[in-house]
Amino acid sequence: MATPAVMIQGTGSNVGKSLIVAGLCRLFARRGLVVRPFKAQNMSNNAAAVSGGEIGRAQALQARAARAEPTVHMNPVLLKPESDRGAQLIVQGRLHGHLDARDFGTRRRALMPFVLGSFAKVCEGADLVIVEGAGSPAEINLRAGDIANMGFATEAGVPVVLVGDIDRGGVIASLVGTHAVLDEADRAMVRGFLVNKFRGDAALFSAGMTAIAERTGWRPLGLLPWLREASRLPAEDALDLDGTGRKPGGSFVVAAPVLPRIANFDDLDPLRLEDGISLILVPPGRPIPADADLIALPGSKATIADLSFLRDQGWDIDILAHVRRGRRVVGLCGGYQMLGRTIADPEGVEGAPGVVPGLGLLDIDTVLTGDKTVRPVEALHAETGYTVTAYEIHIGRSEGPDCVRAPFRIAGEREGAMSPDGLVMGTYLHGMFSADDFRRAFLAQASGGSFRTSLAYERSVEEALDRLAAHVGQHMDVDALLAIAQERTHETSA
Structure with missing residues (x-):
């Protein structure tokens, strides 16, 4: 049958x-x-x-x-x-x-x-x-x-x-x-x-x-x-996300530029659902808000092309000014790669072989290769000891002096990178903000201790x-x- x-x-x-x-x-x-x-x-x-x-x-x-x-x-x-x-x-x-x-x-x-x-x-x-x-x-x-x-x-x-x-x-x-x-x-x-x-x-x-x-x-x-409650579930299209933009009580502003090949944008869902956060998806043609407390660079399916687009929009200038004001940036996967000194594509994985300059906010260099990393992981947040259940989907590897301050450990190995002043962090981990303990610690630090969260994300899903x-x-x-x-x-x- x-x-x-x-x-x-x-x-x-x-x-x-x-x-x-x-x-x-x-x-x-x-x-x-x-x-x-x-x-x-x-x-x-x-x-x-x-x-x-x-x-x-x-x-x-x-x-x-x-x-x-x-x-x-x-x-x-x-x-x-x-x-x-x-x-x-x-x-x-x-x-x-x-x-x-x-x-x-x-x-x-x-x-x-x-x-x-x-x-x-x-x-x-x-x-x-x-x-x-x-x-x-x-x-x-x-x-x-x-x-x-x-x-x-x-x-x-x-x-x-x-x-x-x-x-x-x-x-x-x-x-x-x-x-x-x-x-x-x-x-x-x-x-x-x-x-x-x-x-x-x-x-x-x-x-x-x-x-x-x-x-x-x-x-x-x-x-x-x-059904309004459906907006609490991951959306298929980043531009269909409900609950983005400035909202009452959302005094902590997270800005995320919308790149043409944005990927795994549901990484930002736990931030979007926090009562005290206004998640602003910045469309092409608009500047990143100067009052943003945190800029999040999401993943990308075409990192080099999206980095070029980011520069064409003038968002690189906004990001550098944001850091000069002493505010934080987090790069996720492709966004992490963009934060480094260079991105090399010797095999032509994303197009013509070559090397392009990154934003220079992390002292790392990325090399794109044909090998693809796809795996679920358990990671340890080095500063707090909190465990994060996450996953990796990326092409390329990133190495450099700022990896010494890697924010995570996976089976004892360093993962990610952080600038010496702690304002800029990058990681290949997707889904890290779904971990309530880590998210609370991260937001408390990013807000100077003023932000309080009560969202139980997995339970809300x-x-x-x-x-x-x-x-x-x-x-x-x-x-x-x-x-x-x-x-x-x-x-x-x-």
Whole structure:
């Protein structure tokens, strides 16, 4: 018998598929089912290190919601954009080279066996698998060789539920239009639809739900109201983060410049959620606020190109002035590399081979190599002795005199670097601010002892997942969804 599975596809990107899958995973896990998430192909620079490699951060969150150990098979194909036309290709957790946009249409056909093999492994021992699509099945120009939406659904025999986003407008047209452009076989895979992010009185859209059902023949499975608590969970897109900017009581200002290839920006989530912090994401064209108490340089998928962009924006001048005022800077991964004296790329990993000057705020030099470090770690904060559960995903190594003052130790080895005056710190560790004890100590030091925090970050994530599950259960016909999952037609083999 085929493992029950259902695929949540969307009429477009950012309609809320990831959070709906997370909510369903937690809901069915609380019912006692062995439930697991799956996404055949993800395009994101927000990744998580798991045993065996890396996957999209959203799938790691979904695994947490399902109370399951995350594995590389939950997201077998991960595309990490490095430019407007190219991406790093990760297959079953490991680097498989670089992919040009022109080549993806032909190369993705060769990826389907990896996708189906991983899906079969995820299905092993599961009572239910919740699959997330990517983008939209309405992109019929991409249907040939598709591995992310209907191509996967038909190959694996997984029925589909389609999600539309009413907040962006035109939800009736987007759902009915998707029905219109799908071919007959793909259209038959869709068993129902959801409308997400509704604000106001649900009764006012009852005629809209009826209109969609009549024009498509698909079953309405729910009208999901906007859920403010969802902003407490990691977002897929840095520019979609809710709760950034100046806020009442947020007297401690953290500024983070938004670079074109920003990566693992959820590192900043614990800072964003602190009541006393205003996290300001600085867009291109605007200066870094002069009153910032802390500047955070997030990770980057293209460090050299993003460093050039940073200089073009004049942000290097803002950062240097910030340090001259005696205020702190923290660099994470690619941001750490930017803080050093030089970044060398002798093998042309990021483009033409060469050496570029860094910001010169740390006495270190970075050499980019083809070898990629991907690993979860337990690190010791050298100053306080607090333990930090984190992960590394980076290319390159950084060495120099400031590494003597490394802020962390991993298995006794130094990790990171710090300037002699303690104002500038860099590390390859992602997720360090999730550790409450370390975050409190760091913020107390950065504020001169004036900042107090009470956020229990990991507990707040768990509470948000529980609220998301309750929200989905209240506003969606989950029993009908489970019945749809049980209609799965055939099993795949690893």
